[in-house]
Amino acid sequence: MSKIIIKPAERTDNIKYAVRDIVVIANEAAKSGKEMLYLNIGDPNLFDWQTPRILIEETYKAMLNNYNGYAPSSGIKSAVDAIEKEAERKGIKNVQDIFITTGASEAIDICLTALVNEGENILTPTPGYPLYTAIQSKLKMYENPYYLNEENNWQPDIEDIKRKINDKTRAIIIINPNNPTGALYSKEILEELIELAIKHNLVIFSDEIYDKLIIDDKEHISIASLNSEAPVITFGGLSKNYMAPGFRIGWGIVSGNRTVLNDYIEAINKLLRARLSANHPEQYGIAPALLGDQSHLQEAKEKLKKRRDMTVEMLNAIEGISCVSPEGAFYAFPKLKFVKDDYKWAKELIKAEGVVTVPGSGFGQVEGTSHFRIVFLPPENVLDKAYNAIRRFMQTYEE
Structure with missing residues (x-):
């Protein structure tokens, strides 16, 4: 008896969600026992943030x-x-x-x-x-x-x-x-x-x-x-x-x-x-x-400022990367100056260093440019480790 293939609706053909799609690659890299540094999902509760x-x-x-x-x-x-x-x-x-x-x-x-x-x-x-x-x-x-x-x-x-x-x-x-x-x-x-x-x-x-x-x-x-x-x-x-x-x-x-x-x-x-x-x-x-009480917001903004400043300083110090300083939320969208395929770059970064970012193409960008999104919610020690790993990766990366 031949199998009948159930075809999904055409409306799903172009639906992509880069933030979670990249996790599939990260999960494969994690199986090797590599330490993973997740900078891809804007979920405060994964890190040192608490619901009031x-x-x-x-x-x-x-x-x-x-x-x-x-x-x-x-x-x-x-x-x-x-x-x-x-x-x-x-x-x-x-x-x-x-x-x-x-x-x-x-x-x-x-x-x-x-x-x-x-x-x-x-x-x-x-x-x-x-x-x-x-x-x-x-x-x-x-x-x-x-x-x-x-x-x-x-x-x-x-x-x-x-x-x-x-x-x-x-x-x-x-x-x-x-x-x-x-x-x-x-x-x-x-x-x-x-x-x-x-x-x-x-x-x-x-x-x-x-x-x-x-x-x-x-x-x-x-x-x-x-x-x-x-x-x-x-x-x-x-x-x-x-x-x-x-x-x-x-x-x-x-x-x-x-x-x-x-x-x-x-x-x-x-x-x-x-x-x-x-x-x-x-x-x-x-x-x-x-x-009610909004005091948690002041603490949150103080933590975000430290982590934002660290992010901008360390990424701008890496040859081939430039980063506009964000003024709100907890994301940065650095530019890869000499990279043509940011999806390939993000994938190779995961495999080489275990750092999980999201390719800029998943958010849209000016044609001919390449970016990646960073979530700077993790503690400073994690961010420091991740940005140093990106620096090492950029020193040897070739397309």
Whole structure:
């Protein structure tokens, strides 16, 4: 009897996730007994970072109180109210809807699904987080990347964005602070983005999941705070600022002109109702997280500053590598000056030194350039060992 091959859906053909795909190669290298240094996944809990205890206690209490069934589709009231106060803190006015999701990634997926038809496009930052291009493939949108300017501290290239907007463009994505570059966007750039969005009737998706992890005491500006009429969805969550990625709790804040947004908000809520609810007990951690003691953030920023400074200094000292200093989050996106194939470089680095980074091609980059992403969450002794290993590797690497 001949075997029948089950063919997967074509929408999965171009879905890649470089952050975890590289782990397959790392797992093979680890089998040899080599010491592995993982700088690839932005999970604080893998290193010396702790979830604030109040989040754990409130979630545990909710479980003991049997809040283990379905939650309301948009989230429990105490959590939604806390997110509304968070929107006020960020300066966001004219809030039209708030909803809680299974991580910010589900919020992004739902909002894109509710907006974009097959054959249309969204402007995605390049480099940028690969979730957006994965959803793009799933929804059969066509690619429309815009570049971040490495020569201008990885700020969005406004002129490139203007060239890329067409009659099929529905939205523009910003990630601020950016993953993978750690760039923090200026007020002037954000205002120009709003102007373009209003002119071309685009929804702005603002991924602000790292908004409280700003280094050097610089100010994070939420784009929605700059214009109360512009259609903006601001994404946040507990995973990064509150060191709880495993809680899978995120949210979206819809702001702007109600008349413009009304039908779109209902479409979002149709999808929210269809998937029932986000994790229930973990939602009881939202209010104490957002409204309670924030002292863990100061400690986190002090640790990140030391590790950021060490990263930039040591990588810039390596011949063939240059690194723009990140201003937020916990990523850097160094440039490989004389490397043509950054995937091959990252793979050979794993095999030779056990250092796991993510090739820049997995995030998108200007054609003809090569980069890699570093996560500088690990302790200084681990980073020191990893960067010295990269230095040794660069001294002998040939394509």
